[in-house]
Amino acid sequence: MTERLGSVFIENVQPELDAGRYAIKRVAGETLTVRADIFKEGHDVLVAVARWRQVTPAAQKTDWAEVPLAFKNNDAWEGVIPLANNGRYEFTIEAWPDLFRTWAHELKRKVDAGRDVKSELLEGAALLEGAAARAKGKSAEDHRLLAEAGARLRTPPTPDHLLVALSSELADAASRHPDRTLASKYDKVLEVFVDREKARNAAWYEFFPRSAKRDGKTHGTFKDAQAWLPYIQKLGFDTVYLPPIHPIGRTARKGRNNSLRAEPGDVGSPWAIGAAEGGHKAVHPELGTLQDFRAFVDAAKAHGIEVALDLAFQCSPDHPYVKEHPEWFQHRPDGTIKTAENPPKRYEDIVNFDWMGPARDGLWKELKSVVLHWVDNGVRTFRVDNPHTKPMQFWHWLIREVQDLHPDVIFLSEAFTRPKVMKALAKVGFTQSYTYFTWRLFKDELRTYLEEITQPPVADYFRGNLWPNTPDILPENLQNAGPGAFRLRVALAATLSSVWGMYSGYELCEGRPVPGKEEYLDSEKYQLVAWDWDRPGNISDWIARLNAIRKAHPALQHYQALRFFESDNDRVVFYGKRSPDGLSTVLVAVSLDPYAPQEALLRVPMEWLGVTAEETYQVQELMADQRSLWQGPDVQVRLTPEQPAAIWAVYRYRRTEHAFDYFE
Template structure:
């Protein structure tokens, strides 16, 4: 379909159109000279200047005759009637001039311009319409193999099914599982990424592929296909969607390595090139060669992996390290997937340079990991969030904030305490509409690092089965449930690009506000990012959020169940992190019922 553009002046044009379905849209700007509109503009000037308009009316009549030749019936007949009227010598020129000025004539003629010499923009703009969960979601990541009831046993899908009521009660709506495929045995890593592997070591789930199968197979100890489908069905009953990790890489035992050796890079000594990120080496993982001679066959097979899982009910994927694959591959793959499965959501796990991260979003990824994990001060967060929520980044990139991941235990969490974990939870859940945690390490405030100051967890679940005491004293489960409930009941927190930072006179405090589009829901958050009590004066721009600043207004702390009356200008706050590191205020003109 076509949508006319409006002239904004200064050679700028604008059009709007409603996107009614999920999927990929393409639009292109087409421009041409509208000779009738050009004539009308000149005619007005000449007529108003008192010039002779007889010849001008004949020119206008010719243009209308030409438009009639391009128009269908009955519009063609009406245009010819107008043309005859403009050239009718029996009518006074002034009367014919009034007819030429009739807005109805211009509207009719404008519909049928001469587009034989139209110019098309040299590029096609693409607009991807994603499901609502791409905009607002709460993710919980766990390793299924660590959730057996008995210590030492390999967990199963059935064990995960037992967790669903609790995960739903915590307020999450996406349950994200690391790779659930068979794990390779050759060069398998031992505990804590040790190159020495014992007979009982389970290996890394990202070393995909063994005799039992590859990316389209289930790890036999997790359960059967029937077990997996029952987990999906039960999850949906609790309002949860299962998200799967897709890692486009293989273990040395993957059937692909044996059946398609040309898909991999081989070194001069006859050994296959394993994954490296110097000084780190991953002998248990072999990357694909996306530029191999058989690249078309390889790309189609990788596409079939996504299709395989989509057709088995998986609609959300966390894609591992997409920045190490060609952008052309992702642009092709995502356009192919979205054409057939527009409901699919893709999260890019890419901790890389900003331009690469943003280009992945332009390739079609629905969400992306961010640098939130490494922004540890109010000034750093403020600068970063201004970048994310300003144009042009806000137009194409949806951030997903994670305070921790199986790969990343930030130094400030290692050196912090329970209040530090709660602080990062509040920041992630209120700054971004999409956020997630790797649990239960997060809610149990696990902060032991493999090497102090480095970001690897000690006894990481990536390499061993853990047994968790989920309800251990000091866990954050009540706070997580409360915060997720607030997110779901307050529309202001269901978007990211509505963020507005507020002035505060203490550099250890971060203050920011969000509002729903109609200003019917306003949230103000003040966070103490120091380990000690801090106080300061916060200036909330009430008028910008539909609050009458000439009257007192209410700020209702949704975390502490307390209310305060504020006034125009600056208002005082004090936050002791041993009690609570943040205020999460619901701002109303009057006290809520």
């Protein structure tokens, strides 16, 4: 006998990334709101659920669980999946007709129309008996209630039959034991990867441990670098990122300022990885030993700082791989290996892998072992160099392979390239991404870009880590600029996104460029640098204050919380953030003028704040630690190059058991 088929239609499931090809991103402790359009021919009452389970790590794999979807309007349904743990989850949707409620609804309409319903009561009895059979062994109370009601409906009809049939208690019991043979399932099982909290909320500080001596002459070690940790902690950073720490090649070694000729004593670029001393799993001898590195990781942890390591999958011509595995590289017709190029740039000291060549399986497995080697040595965060010059297929494979074993590993994509390529890298698994923020200087372009990357659908997979500078990039707006420019750009980076970073020297307002280029003069990429933490004009206190405010106010720790508001001055940008629980609300105004004072009338978002025009509420300007009372929608602000940003925590009254307290 052919079974009946279900005919519920499920479409427009959200969030769904590229037809389910890639995973949505969330953070442990957050929820996933699932939406779908669900309908069926006719007028059946429908039931829908989101089914979900955690699948990695293997030790935490769970069975399928379900949460109900609620009907919203116009055949749209919505439900919330809890995401408690770091790892990979699966979810899908299932829906079916609620046969008993549909029957009860039609029964009432027929009774109201004066129809004879003897046959319908027998249909209802059969439905209840089926539900009772499904309840047996699961709920004795439901089984009894359903069986008795079914038997009652088979007796000669009386007015009481309608009271029984239309009982809400009976309908609830029948719904708890549905006939799901008529259920329709969404034809895809979708994924969400749930990162640890640091993926969403972190402040990065990049420095070269080889300059740790700070005299510009003596090569530093990991032991020397430990002396930087209290300073980095004082600035308020919780992630310290190190450029490559591996042996540096000697063939075609770069000299100072990217010179093609290295003089004796030139240290070369750490991105030219590999020499006789070893490759990607080795430590540069002048930095120390692997044990010294592990000691540095432990010391950083003691200061509340996590170590991020550069992952640069490229080689010096001296790398052991070149001799041991020539099949991993592309060779010219004359037998030489092609050096890396990004015209007009050429990297004479670097050769690239043949990523998709015949030997790719062995190459990919070896590079995975590189990542796992550093994971075994305490690293859980990687900044990945130039991922856009390697195949997407490789990153999709590698990141999944690593995170299935270690879901707490974070990957930051360093790709300043075409927008779709940057987004594709995020889709294939990168936890965070560098952005165009570095070059977004004006109010409208800042707002347009930040709204794009901090709101769905882009924010479902792309987390922008905002950097005002990097060792590779000294943007024009910071070249030979005064402290005002450095203050305003770092204020924007630290408050627009919940993840941000800067390269050391920024706090000293270092801005000497190579003429005509967005590059540092005397770049630390090619030489040791003397850093004077007490250099006159430094903005260390300003940066430390910003990071302290971020740590104290949860609103600034959430990536998708950003909302822009009105300011009557094109040189003043005004925005706010509120934590998901509503208990932390922050407003921010930043001047975009590094040279002159700017005044603006800010239009306070009263409805967003949840206050009326007549209500008085308290704010605390956090940079200056000043409290005041506000009322109404208009606030005047004056910002200067010395104080280019104002950050207000908004406080309202709430009634407690004994009195009124302020809450943020």
